[in-house]
Amino acid sequence: MPELPEVETIRRGLKTKILNKTIKSIKIIKPNLVRNDIFDFQKKLKNKKIINIDRVGKLLILDIEDQKHHLTIHLKMTGQLIYVEGDKIIAGGHNLPLVEKLPNKYSYIILKFEDNSQLFFNDMRQFGFWQILNTQDKEDLKKKYGPEPGSKNYNFRSFKKALVGRKSVLKSTLLNQQIIAGIGNIYVDEICFRAKVMPTRRINTLTEQELKKLYQASQYIIKKAIANKGTTFSDYRNAEGHKGNYIKYLKVFGRQKQQCFTCKNNIKKIKLGGRGTHFCPECQK
DNA sequence: AAGATTGTTGCTTA
DNA sequence: TTAAGCAACAATCT
Numbered sequence: 001m002p003e004l005p006e007v008e009t010i011r012r013g014l015k016t017k018i019l020n021k022t023i024k025s026i027k028i029i030k031p032n033l034v035r036n037d038i039f040d041f042q043k044k045l046k047n048k049k050i051i052n053i054d055r056v057g058k059l060l061i062l063d064i065e066d067q068k069h070h071l072t073i074h075l076k077m078t079g080q081l082i083y084v085e086g087d088k089i090i091a092g093g094h095n096l097p098l099v100e101k102l103p104n105k106y107s108y109i110i111l112k113f114e115d116n117s118q119l120f121f122n123d124m125r126q127f128g129f130w131q132i133l134n135t136q137d138k139e140d141l142k143k144k145y146g147p148e149p150g151s152k153n154y155n156f157r158s159f160k161k162a163l164v165g166r167k168s169v170l171k172s173t174l175l176n177q178q179i180i181a182g183i184g185n186i187y188v189d190e191i192c193f194r195a196k197v198m199p200t201r202r203i204n205t206l207t208e209q210e211l212k213k214l215y216q217a218s219q220y221i222i223k224k225a226i227a228n229k230g231t232t233f234s235d236y237r238n239a240e241g242h243k244g245n246y247i248k249y250l251k252v253f254g255r256q257k258q259q260c261f262t263c264k265n266n267i268k269k270i271k272l273g274g275r276g277t278h279f280c281p282e283c284q285k
Numbered sequence: 286a287a288g289a290t291t292g293t294t295g296c297t298t299a
Numbered sequence: 300t301t302a303a304g305c306a307a308c309a310a311t312c313t
Binding site for chain 1: 289291
């Protein structure tokens, strides 16, 4: 599923497409994906505009024009937000043209705008959700997220402060959205590789040097992934239905049993904290 | 055919 | 308070 770079790519795409367009209809095929009362949810969106789109970690926040409510959308593992103008065919794919028809069997929420364009929320595994919050609840929710790569308040000081004093496993810690926001299972492995640190290390055993490397790697990887519109392994698509380009830069994720680009030894895959974890046993210490 | 899958939360246990 | 393990959510792929 989308991590910070993928969600940021979707945010930027959606902003250019749906901002200030009046929502004419809200079709909810799977009511369980909406965390509000359905009737209330529809009422708060119908004939309203989205006036801004924000993001915290992997959560999208769409500001509704009443200035009092915010539509939060989480894509979890397989959620997609795809905007289509006019007809219902999209063409995408970073290399090969890809034709898909929308809605498809996983299109569970569909917004229709005044100009007949549509926004499809597709979610095969149905882990994602849409939830309208008032401004207070939205602010409270944002406070629960840790500093995130690429943001103003993310620097070596805030990174170190978030980690220091902990004894937990490095990978699990970096995946904890309340400690550092936005990093998921692909980029955490890539960050550890670039920092030359084993994901199995405990926080309290990391040297100043290693912490610095991890911080720098997190900035580098996340920014580069955003610049490349994210990574598509299977389900991820941006707001235009296109795949991300970062897959060609992956050094360890999904490369188990293949040669490390640096030392030519084999990349290993283990299970750590319940997640598939990729690393180079030679390059990472 | 069992095990894995880009995420998160809640429960249990320590 | 901190941390780890596990199940759950559900569908698909290998």
